[in-house]
Amino acid sequence: MKKYLFFAAMCSAVMASCSGNEPKQTKQVTFSIDAFHVKTQPMNAPLRAPIYDDTDGQPLTDLYVFDGTTQLAHQTSDMESFGTVTLSMEYGAHNLSFIATRSLGLSYSAGVLSCTSLRPTFGKLQAVTVSDATDAFAIELNRVTGQLVITIEDAIPADADHLTFTVSKKYDQLNVNTLNGAGMYAFEQTVSLISLVGQSGKQYTLNMLCPSYGTQYTTDVTMAVYRSDDSLISQHTIADVPICSNTKTLLHGDLFSGQSFTITANHAWEDDLEPSW
Numbered sequence: 001m002k003k004y005l006f007f008a009a010m011c012s013a014v015m016a017s018c019s020g021n022e023p024k025q026t027k028q029v030t031f032s033i034d035a036f037h038v039k040t041q042p043m044n045a046p047l048r049a050p051i052y053d054d055t056d057g058q059p060l061t062d063l064y065v066f067d068g069t070t071q072l073a074h075q076t077s078d079m080e081s082f083g084t085v086t087l088s089m090e091y092g093a094h095n096l097s098f099i100a101t102r103s104l105g106l107s108y109s110a111g112v113l114s115c116t117s118l119r120p121t122f123g124k125l126q127a128v129t130v131s132d133a134t135d136a137f138a139i140e141l142n143r144v145t146g147q148l149v150i151t152i153e154d155a156i157p158a159d160a161d162h163l164t165f166t167v168s169k170k171y172d173q174l175n176v177n178t179l180n181g182a183g184m185y186a187f188e189q190t191v192s193l194i195s196l197v198g199q200s201g202k203q204y205t206l207n208m209l210c211p212s213y214g215t216q217y218t219t220d221v222t223m224a225v226y227r228s229d230d231s232l233i234s235q236h237t238i239a240d241v242p243i244c245s246n247t248k249t250l251l252h253g254d255l256f257s258g259q260s261f262t263i264t265a266n267h268a269w270e271d272d273l274e275p276s277w
Contacts, residue, residue, distance in 0.1 A: 024090045024091070025090065025091045026088050026089060026090050026091070027088070027089065027091070027130060027132075027134075027135075028086055028087070028088055028089075028135075029086070029087055029088075029089050029128075029130055029134060029135060029136065029137070030084060030085070030086045030087075030135065030136040030137075031065065031084070031085045031086075031087070031098070031136070031137050031138075031139050032083065032084050032136065032137070032138050032139065033063060033083045033084070033085065033098060033100065033139050033141065034083075034138065034139065034140045034141065057120070058102060058120075059077055059102065060077065060100045060101060060102045060120070060122070061076060061077045061101070061102045062074065062075070062076055062077070062100065062101050062102070062103075062106055063075040063076075063082065063083065063085070063098070063099070063100045064097075064098070064099045064100075064108070064113065064176070065085055065087070065096060065097070065098055066096065066097040066099075066176045066177075067094050067095065067096055067097075068095060068111075068177065069110060069111040069176070069177065071108055072085075072087055072096075073085045073087060074108075089128075089130045090130065091130050091131060092129065092130060093127065093128070093129050094127070094128045094129070094130065095125070095126075095127055095128075095177075096125075096126045096127075096128050097123065097124070097125055097126075097176045097177060097179075098123060098124045098126060098139050098141060099113060099121065099122070099123045099141075099144075099174065099176060099179075100121070100122045100123070100141055101113075101115075101119060101120070101121040101122070102119045102120060102121075103115035103117060103118050103119040103121060104116050104117040104119065105117060108176075111175060111176055111177055112173050112174065112175055112176070112182055112183070113173065113174045113176055114172070114173045114174075114183070115172060115173075118145065118172040118207045118208075118209065119145075119207055120143065120145050120207060121143075121144045121145045121174065121207075121209075122141035122142060122143050122144055123141060123142065123144045123174075123179045124139055124140065124141045124142060125177075125178075125179060126139055142246065143245065143246040144174065144179050144209065144213065144245055144246075145207045145208060145209055145245065145246075146207075146208045146209075146210065146243050146244050146245050146246060146247045146248065146249065147205055147206065147207055147208060147247075147248045147249065148167070148205070148206040148208055148221070148241070148243060148249050148251065149203060149204075149205050149248055149249065149250050149251065149252075150165070150203065150204045150205075150206075150221075150223070150251045150252070151201060151202070151203045151204075151250070151251070151252035151253075152200070152201070152202045152203075152223075152252075152253075152254075152255045153200060153201060153252055153253055153254055153255075154200055154254040154255060154256050154257055155198055155199065155200040155256075156193050156196050156197050156198065156199055156200070156202065156225075156256075157197070157233065157256060158197050158198070159227050159233065160193040160194075160196075160197060160225050160226075160227070160233060161192070161193060161194060161226055161227050161228040162190050162191065162192050162193055162194075162225070162226055163190070163191050163193050163223065163224070163225050163226075164188060164189070164190045164222075164223070164224045164225075164226070165187075165188065165189050165190075165191075165204065165206070165221070165222070165223055166186065166187065166188045166220075166221070166222040166223075166224075167186070167187040167188075167206065167219055167220075167221055168186055168219050168220040168221075168222075169184050169186070169217070169219040169220075170184070170185060170186070170187035170206075170208065170219065171183060171184055171208070171209040171210070171211055172185075172209065173209075174209060178213060179213040180209075180210070180211055180212055180213050181208075181209030181210050181211050181213075182211075184211065187206075189206075191204070193225065208243045208249075209245075210243060210244060210245050213245055214244070214245045214246075215244070215245075216242050216243065216244040216247075217242075217243055217244075218240040218241060218242050218243070219240075219241055219243060220237060220238065220239050220240065220241065221237070221238045221241045221251065222235065222236070222237040222238075223235065223236050223255060225255065225256070233256070234255055234256050236253075236255060238251065
């Protein structure tokens with residue numbers, strides 16, 4: 001009986017050794033992250049400058065690294081190491097995603113990064129092979145979000161109380177494996193006009209994701225202005241407004257005179273899109 005137990009234990013050990021259950025070889029790999037017009041210090045500087053969302057823009061607040069759907073790292077801008085990520089990685093091929101954003105209310109689940117308020121977001125899909133020869137990578141992020149910029153060119157009338165924007169198709173969730181927008185819904189936002197009576201050229205900006213990263217899609221945009229008793233003063237619906245990653249769609253015109261709006265595109269990021277209403 002003792003011989004049998006010893007033989008069984010020995011066979012079990014041999015099988016475990018042959019089944020590939022032994023620990024896989026890993027090494028420390030460092031990623032230095034750069035975004036659009038970001039770098040104001042050398043990448044290897046001990047203290048990094050903030051990562052901004054644009055030239056003279058606002059600092060990004062969160063940086064994520066994913067391997068497939070597995071979250072490897074999440075840094076916030078209050079960390080001294082923000083923008084430099086060191087990971088213990090297994091040798092071999094990895095499909096990594098790097099995402100930096102200043103969106104609010106961030107959460108992650110099952111390959112989708114969600115937020116309560118979408119703000120400028122940057123990302124990069126990067127295939128990486130870890131070997132004896134690799135110790136560090138420099139990763140340059142690209143802008144994932146586009147913007148819808150609405151400018152009301154005529155003066156806001158005295159009886160105007162509030163303005164409601166409706167966007168028929170909006171995406172605020174990000175698939176981390178594709179950088180595609182997810183979770184389509186009909187967006188609606190109401191803003192007060194009371195303090196803006198008599199002013200012209202008022203501008204509103206919405207950050208947008210595309211259902212297919214880098215590929216233009218269209219959505220309908222409605223603007224409606226109401227009095228304090230919710231009676232309608234003016235309403236315009238602009239059909240098929242084009243939206244694209246890294247592109248500002250400039251929607252501008254008179255809201256109260258009945259003239260049509262114009263849409264242009266600014267590609268200082270990429271070329272802007274300018275449809276008309």
